Amino acid sequence: MSVAVDPVPLVEMSHISISFPGVKALDAVDFRMFPGEVHSLMGENGAGKSTLIKALTGVYGIDSGTITLDGEPLVIKSPAEAQNAGISTVYQEINLLPNLSVAENIMLGREPRRFGGIAWKKTRAMAAELLTQMRLDIDPASLLGSHSLAVQQLVAIARAIAVRARVLILDEPTSSLDADEVAELFRVIRSLKDNGVAILFVSHFLDQVYEIADRLTVLRNGALVGEYRIEEILRIELVRKMIGKEIAVLDDIDTRTRAQAVETETATATAVPFLEASGVGRKGSIEPFDVRISEGEVVGLAGLLGSGRTELARIIGGADRTDSGEIRIEGKPRRLSTARSALKDRIAYSSEDRKREGIIEDLTVRDNIVLALQADRGWFRRIPRRRQDELAASYIQALGIRPANPEALLRNLSGGNQQKVLLARWLAIAPRLLILDEPTRGIDVGAKAEIQRLVANLAEEGMSVLFISAELEEVLRLSHRIVVMRDRRKIADLPNEDVTVTEIMGLIASGADA
């Protein structure tokens, strides 16, 4: 399928440079895409992937360099122009309207007209046809908001190709999809590829990149590292090129955790756990469950999206109310009816939805770091400015937040750095239980390793952690105990001794009750 000899590139970007105040985001980067190929753009957070994409889609103007499409020079001033030129984008955060129907979302802005109005029947028919082409079984008349994120993602792609795109950019399209949904997405991508569409696929999942990509370009710190055909670069080599250093830390964490799992299990079996939930549930959200988290224990939550893993975390974190059962902290019954009351018990919940439920984007890094601590002290007792500066400086250093400027607005940081700032916010209150819902989603390998190492270290110091991740390897690597969820129900609770990813997957997939 992929072309053996290089034909003329469909898109060619040469010597692209873009600067923001104080940052050189892209430095003379070359990038090209061929028709009928899946091209993966690789790099850590802040490597310049998003900036390059935004240069290609007209969101940012370029300071210098040229872009050609089909050999013709192309000046793109706005996303609309990019789309007219046949360059469509599906962003990581889905930019669709949940309160409109699937068909309306696909056809928005290009509905067929009739007597000056919209020909609704035809609109729906066209959307339906497109969905059939993609072999997606979605009712075009249903509200978009009623579907899962995964389906919304596929609808976004349907929308993107509805304009007969020649270049399709998928920015982290799989970050919230489960295995089946990824397979479905890849099926769609392959059929688009066969039709000669050039696809730019950005993902942090190496497995997926190796499965779908034909070619990849690696960026680091705004500069080009190189362009490779997928078969000529080994994974470990790729990772090394992306982060520019070795990552032995991960293996280290792995062995340490396993050794500890046995230790903690024997030690805490008799003691009163830090948190114990019995029969806690919430109608329409999660079936009653029991869970115990001991001091210094990392409990991993495995399960698919929508399995109830986030719902469980939200209840313990006080983000949602319960309507049955009892939660005990160190043996005493507690009502964690709000995040505030949970925080009083030093339980911090870091949401999976960083943008909506995490960052305060127009406040500074410093404000964001001290927010939870300040909220806990009340508005009147302001944390003295010097203490704030100390806190910010120490976390910026400890977590390697970039840029290392406490007064930078959080909106100007990359996703991974925003995540680190959030982590700092929770760590600043010295939590006894830290609930991390997908803390490493959409984060590069280096930052991921740092966050994992941090979690392991904190647990060794006695902090309890409830860790949620769609990546089972990560859950297995960090957790002492693993709770498996399926269909809004807790189905298993096992010590992480000789458990393998395959076993967990088996549990998640099994239809029978465990």
Add this chain to the structure above:
Amino acid sequence: MIAARLRDVFRSRLIWPVIALVALLVTNVIKSPGFLSIRVQDGHLFGSLIDILRNGAPIVLVALGMTLVIATRGIDLSVGAVVAISGAFALSIVGDAPDPNDLGVVLGAAAASIVFAIVLGSWNGLLVSVFGIQPIIATLILMTAGRGIAMLITEGQILTVSSAPYKVIGGGYWFALPASIIIAGVMFALVAILTRKTALGMLIESVGINPEASRLAGVSARVIVWTVYTFSAVCAAIAGLMISSNVTAADANSAGLWIEMDAILAVVLGGTSLAGGRYSLTGTLIGAFVIQTLTTTVYSIGIAPEITLVFKALVVIAVCLLQSPVMNTRITKMRMRRRRTPAVAPTRATVS
């Protein structure tokens, strides 16, 4: 660092309202050269500038409360009605008292008005923060009903009461300055200190920028929202005392009419976004004075009453356009181009 910060502030947010203010003042000076002069008469300061400050005091107060409300993503349309209620309530108490000239009676009446305003503001806060009604609708209720309440208090009449101590609030002098200026100034300073020396300002902005994330970080968003609406009503009530005192009358229909619009405008001119979040009290202060100076200018340069509103609108449109993000980018670009001619590496001026 401080210089750089000042430069940023003046480059982006406050420069246009300040220019508008200066331009209006210059216009007045050209029209009547004695405009800027301030003279002392009977130990009191007199002059057009003092008049602007004094007449602007109610707008400053109302806009002060409005700034905090807007910073939490809200809006308070009921301030005009609260102005009317507070004036009517205080004057009716003073009028019914055996001795309207007794200082204790006046202080009691003023305190009662403010307490009443706390109740009214709590009502707004309750609707917005507990019941989650959209602020524009929640405060619209009191905006309409409030005039009715004021009407009930005045029994449909225009209350006129002569009380020397009451007259002081809006028309009297303390330390050679009009009392209203001092009251507004003290309130402004209080809020500035309270929001910046405590964490209140940061928490208000945090709630305004992202309420859900703030809630999960343990911020009592509900209490904060409730408080700002209550505070806004208190500001409006004090403004109501001033306005009714200045004319020694309480008119349920016209007291504080359209003041909510002036206040919102002052906040917006001052660079605080209606989308909530970051706010600027200094900006609001400047915005309020632009609006008051505009009103004064209209009279002093003799613009025909028919086109007064049109003239006001034109000035406001001009300032708003100059402040708009599009113009901002253009101006920065122009500056960059001019600076770039001596050949420096090209840099991007703005980040979206």
